[in-house]
Amino acid sequence: MRLSKLFTSTSKDAPADETAKNAQLLIRAGFIHKEMAGVYSYLPLGLKVIENIKTVVREEMNKLGGQEFLMTSLQRKELWEKTDRWDDKKVDIWFKSKLQNDTEVGLAWSHEEPITDMIREFIASYRDLPAYVYQFQNKLRNEVRAKSGIMRCREFLMKDLYSYSKTEQEHQKFYDVVTKAYLNIFDQVGLGDITYFTFASGGAFTQFSHEFQTLTDAGEDTIYLNRSKKLAVNEEVYNDDVLKQLDLKKEDLEKVKAAELGNIFSFGTTKSEQLDLYFVDEKGKKQSAVLGSYGIGISRLMGVVAEVLSDDKGLVWPENIAPAKAIIINLGAEQEVTKAADELYESLQTEGIEVLYDDRELSAGEKFADADLIGVPYRVVISNKTLKEDKFELKKRSSQDVELVDTRGIIDALR
RNA sequence: CGGGGUGUGGCGCAGUUGGCUAGCGCGCCGCGUUUGGGACGCGGAGGCCGGAGGUUCAAGUCCUCUCACCCCGACCA
Numbered sequence: 001m002r003l004s005k006l007f008t009s010t011s012k013d014a015p016a017d018e019t020a021k022n023a024q025l026l027i028r029a030g031f032i033h034k035e036m037a038g039v040y041s042y043l044p045l046g047l048k049v050i051e052n053i054k055t056v057v058r059e060e061m062n063k064l065g066g067q068e069f070l071m072t073s074l075q076r077k078e079l080w081e082k083t084d085r086w087d088d089k090k091v092d093i094w095f096k097s098k099l100q101n102d103t104e105v106g107l108a109w110s111h112e113e114p115i116t117d118m119i120r121e122f123i124a125s126y127r128d129l130p131a132y133v134y135q136f137q138n139k140l141r142n143e144v145r146a147k148s149g150i151m152r153c154r155e156f157l158m159k160d161l162y163s164y165s166k167t168e169q170e171h172q173k174f175y176d177v178v179t180k181a182y183l184n185i186f187d188q189v190g191l192g193d194i195t196y197f198t199f200a201s202g203g204a205f206t207q208f209s210h211e212f213q214t215l216t217d218a219g220e221d222t223i224y225l226n227r228s229k230k231l232a233v234n235e236e237v238y239n240d241d242v243l244k245q246l247d248l249k250k251e252d253l254e255k256v257k258a259a260e261l262g263n264i265f266s267f268g269t270t271k272s273e274q275l276d277l278y279f280v281d282e283k284g285k286k287q288s289a290v291l292g293s294y295g296i297g298i299s300r301l302m303g304v305v306a307e308v309l310s311d312d313k314g315l316v317w318p319e320n321i322a323p324a325k326a327i328i329i330n331l332g333a334e335q336e337v338t339k340a341a342d343e344l345y346e347s348l349q350t351e352g353i354e355v356l357y358d359d360r361e362l363s364a365g366e367k368f369a370d371a372d373l374i375g376v377p378y379r380v381v382i383s384n385k386t387l388k389e390d391k392f393e394l395k396k397r398s399s400q401d402v403e404l405v406d407t408r409g410i411i412d413a414l415r
Numbered sequence: 416c417g418g419g420g421u422g423u424g425g426c427g428c429a430g431u432u433g434g435c436u437a438g439c440g441c442g443c444c445g446c447g448u449u450u451g452g453g454a455c456g457c458g459g460a461g462g463c464c465g466g467a468g469g470u471u472c473a474a475g476u477c478c479u480c481u482c483a484c485c486c487c488g489a490c491c492a
Contacts, residue, residue: 012441012453013427017484037484093491110492144416144490152491203492220491265492293492331451365452372452383451393451 001044001324002345003358003370006030008043010370020218022306023149025315029373031306031323038146038154040299045374048323049302050157054136056188056320057159057296060181064174066134066161071114073138075106079113083274093141107140112267112293115162116275126166126281129289130174134161136298148218150303151259157299163292166281168268171290175266178294182212182262189301190309190318195261198223199246200234205267208237212262212296218307219259226252259304260297267291315375316397325414326378327356327371331364334384341382344392344407353414355380372397380410 008030015034018024023040026032031046042050058068080086086106088094095107108114115133122128139158146154161178165171179197186195191214198211213223213232222235226248233242233253243250269288272278281287302321309316317323326348330341338359345357356376358367371379381393391404394413405413 009442011426015484016427017421019485112492141491145488147486201492205492209492263492267492295492329451333450361450363450363452363454365450365454368452370453381451385451 001356003356004360006044006356008045010373018149020147020149020151020303020307021310022151022218022303025310025373026150026303026306029315029375031315032150038143038152040150040153040155042299045323046302049317049321050298052321052323053189053298053301054159057136057185057298060185061134061159061161064132064177064181066132068135069133070135071108071111071118071137073108073140075108075114077104077106079117079275080106083113083271085113093143095140095142108137109139109141111135111137111160112162112271112291113275116164116271116277116291119162119164120275120277123164123277123279123289126279126287129164129166129279130170131164132161132174134159134294148220148303149307151218151300151307152220153299156297159296159298161294163290163294164272164277165290165292166279166287168290171266171292175264175292178264178292179210182264182294182296185296186212186214186261188318188320189305190320191261191301191305194308196223196225196230196232196258198232198234198258198260199237199242200263201236202266205265205270209263209265211260211264213258214261214304214308215256215258216304216308217257218304219257221258221260223256223258224248224253225256225258227254228252232258259300259307261301261304262294262296264294265292267293310375313369314373317375317377319377322376323374324354324356324376326353326380326410327358327374327376328380328382329358329364329367329371331367331381331383332387333361337382337384337387340387344380344382344410347407348411348414351411351415353411355414378414 010030011028014024014028018027026046030043033041033043035041077086085091093109097105099105119131136157136159138155140155143154146152163174165174186192194215196213198213199208200211202209211234213221223232224238225232269290271291272288277289278286279289306315328341328345330338332338348355375397377397379395386393386404389404391406392410393402394405394410395402
């Protein structure tokens with residue numbers, strides 16, 4: 001993408017009403033636009049990051065047998081009444097609306113109920129199980145207080161996976177597979193080193209659920225971390241009994257702030273029974289399916305990466321999710337320089353390497369500053385100086401070192 | 416929901432005890448000079464001061480109501 005054509009632009013100042021670092025940087029760099037408190041639109045560069053995160057997640061989901069689909073945002077009241085979660089006193093984050101005939105509908109804040117109801121249509125026998133389905137969908141939650149930029153929103157993108165298993169053992173096995181897949185995902189998006197498998201409250205269904213908590217002061221959760229075991233315990237379940245049960249010693253634990261990027265849950269058979277999801281086993285006996293639910297906050301993940309992996313100059317995207325591989329900066333006013341930059345841009349596109357191309361008529365300083373702010377992994381500069389040697393200057397966003405390489409070298413480095 | 420704070424061109428801000436055509440920086444438009452770390456000159460465009468009501472000869476400045484936004488807390492499968 002040529003920056004001269006990109007409809008967004010960067011800004012030196014962040015809006016006064018944003019104090020969260022992730023929102024300040026993402027807005028200044030033109031990745032997101034605030035519609036209202038806790039509600040952000042994704043602009044071309046931001047959408048690119050979102051799509052790249054989805055690709056990483058999608059690959060892992062497909063690998064473990066997940067099948068992608070898409071549920072609706074409008075939901076039926078009756079389903080949620082069956083599980084006693086329609087009442088505003090029970091679930092206080094509902095957005096609700098009415099059809100023209102006064103029928104009440106809910107706006108999706110989660111999808112367990114509708115999806116479990118939907119899948120009844122396809123599950124009759126043990127031969128139909130297990131089933132693993134997932135989606136990327138907007139969740140709408142009427143939070144009393146949105147905060148921390150895109151880390152706590154009223155509308156946000158989530159990946160939710162649901163598993164329907166025949167037995168508790170089959171479920172547990174899959175639960176462990178998902179755990180590994182999640183750790184893979186956080187590795188790939190550059191957060192592996194600071195993301196920890198965390199024991200959290202299991203609600204009414206099991207003793208524990210498990211969270212994937214990423215260390216950052218911008219996070220809302222407090223966890224007790226054992227670094228060497230790569231395990232943590234959420235403050236909400238932190239007590240002597242739990243520590244004993246998990247074989248953790250108080251003196252090995254560090255109290256830290258973290259952001260919850262993933263949460264995996266076992267529901268047992270309760271929800272299946274509430275929603276009439278049964279199958280017939282090998283002996284012709286009616287059984288209820290074991291349900292698991294596994295979420296990753298996609299937009300929150302983007303916010304945490306922005307928050308954690310940035311420096312004083314701007315964003316620093318990991319290669320897997322960066323909006324482009326590199327940014328080409330044309331520093332010459334001369335025709336030959338522009339011609340060489342154009343040609344490089346064309347060849348990289350031909351090679352299928354996505355790059356930004358700063359072809360604007362701006363001063364060098366501004367172009368460098370914008371490149372740093374946007375934070376793609378590589379910067380390629382062409383100027384009179386480099387052209388004399390028939391080369392380009394290549395620099396990593398995360399490093400100060402520059403090297404001079406030819407077109408071939410650029411392609412090899414970026415592929 | 417409790418406490419604190421803020422709304423003035425696109426963005427960041429200033430605007431004294433109410434007083435003349437509401438300023439500044441950035442950005443934007445035009446012309447020219449510049450081009451390796453946010454260049455410079457000259458000339459322009461753009462706001463009725465979140466909204467409503469009130470006090471006053473006079474309101475961005477005072478009063479009432481209201482809306483929005485931010486922060487702290489509570490809440491948060």
